[in-house]
Amino acid sequence: MSATMSVTRNIALAVVLVLAIAMPALAASEADFKAAFAAAEAAEKQADQLRNKWTTTETQLAAAKKAAAAGDFDAATAAAKEAEALAQASIFQATSEKERWKDMEIR
Amino acid sequence: MFATPFKNGKTYGDCFANKGIGVRQNYPTFDEKEGKVITLELALNRCREANGEAPYSYLKDEMASLTAYMAFTSRGQKMDIRIPSDPRALEAYENGKRYFYTRRGQLNFSCATCHVQSPGEHIRAEILAPALGIMNAMPIYRSEWSGMGTTSRRFLTCNSQTRAVPLEPQSDEYRDLEYYLSYVANGLPISGPGARP
Numbered sequence: 001m002s003a004t005m006s007v008t009r010n011i012a013l014a015v016v017l018v019l020a021i022a023m024p025a026l027a028a029s030e031a032d033f034k035a036a037f038a039a040a041e042a043a044e045k046q047a048d049q050l051r052n053k054w055t056t057t058e059t060q061l062a063a064a065k066k067a068a069a070a071g072d073f074d075a076a077t078a079a080a081k082e083a084e085a086l087a088q089a090s091i092f093q094a095t096s097e098k099e100r101w102k103d104m105e106i107r
Numbered sequence: 108m109f110a111t112p113f114k115n116g117k118t119y120g121d122c123f124a125n126k127g128i129g130v131r132q133n134y135p136t137f138d139e140k141e142g143k144v145i146t147l148e149l150a151l152n153r154c155r156e157a158n159g160e161a162p163y164s165y166l167k168d169e170m171a172s173l174t175a176y177m178a179f180t181s182r183g184q185k186m187d188i189r190i191p192s193d194p195r196a197l198e199a200y201e202n203g204k205r206y207f208y209t210r211r212g213q214l215n216f217s218c219a220t221c222h223v224q225s226p227g228e229h230i231r232a233e234i235l236a237p238a239l240g241i242m243n244a245m246p247i248y249r250s251e252w253s254g255m256g257t258t259s260r261r262f263l264t265c266n267s268q269t270r271a272v273p274l275e276p277q278s279d280e281y282r283d284l285e286y287y288l289s290y291v292a293n294g295l296p297i298s299g300p301g302a303r304p
Contacts (some may be wrong), residue, residue: 054212055272101208105204
């Protein structure tokens, strides 16, 4: 391997490393929070229609709102994403239980 | 409280068969006119409203006291819940059964998880009661509450303990659940008001 190729490879590696370290550190914006919160609210609305909301989803939604109000959009976005994941899980539960409840029935 | 007349002079007794004495075992009933389940708590509040009084909270205090008295006057009577020949009544019973066995909340528990699979076991300091006859002891004193609670209160707290957002008291789901649980306890004596650790 030539010296030129080695230098080029090292520079490329350094760039990748810098990007990898820097990317997660990029702060979430208000727009990121709003998008994440809207997705979470939409999922929770669906869970509500299925009469199967979870308390933990509500807690995360409230935490997201509180963090956003304080201007901490990193925490707000993270909480909103967590709320959406929980809401999606509650939707899955309600949907799958439409038939699965019969497995538990005493006959 | 039960015998004290409303402002119009009437009493709770005027809203119930046998003046409300010894009738606990007949609730919930299915109202074919309305097409829905009528629980004792609902009947008591409807009685109040029909006589110009504000309804009580479904969860504790006055409602727990009134149902405790009515249960006491019915002790020893066998639960006697009827499903009339009305497809809506059978549907209410089936809905109650489905609610009982359906897993909900982040902990993924159904009512049956505790009250069919694990009666007698402990959840922390609480001993789980069997589903069969669980309604016969209502309302109950619970150490966790440091006071009396109604059937509505028990349903709401059961839900929240599994990290499910409780429904509103006396929602159709809870009324149907009480109908199912009471029907399967037919023949077992009323023992309320009860107590739980």
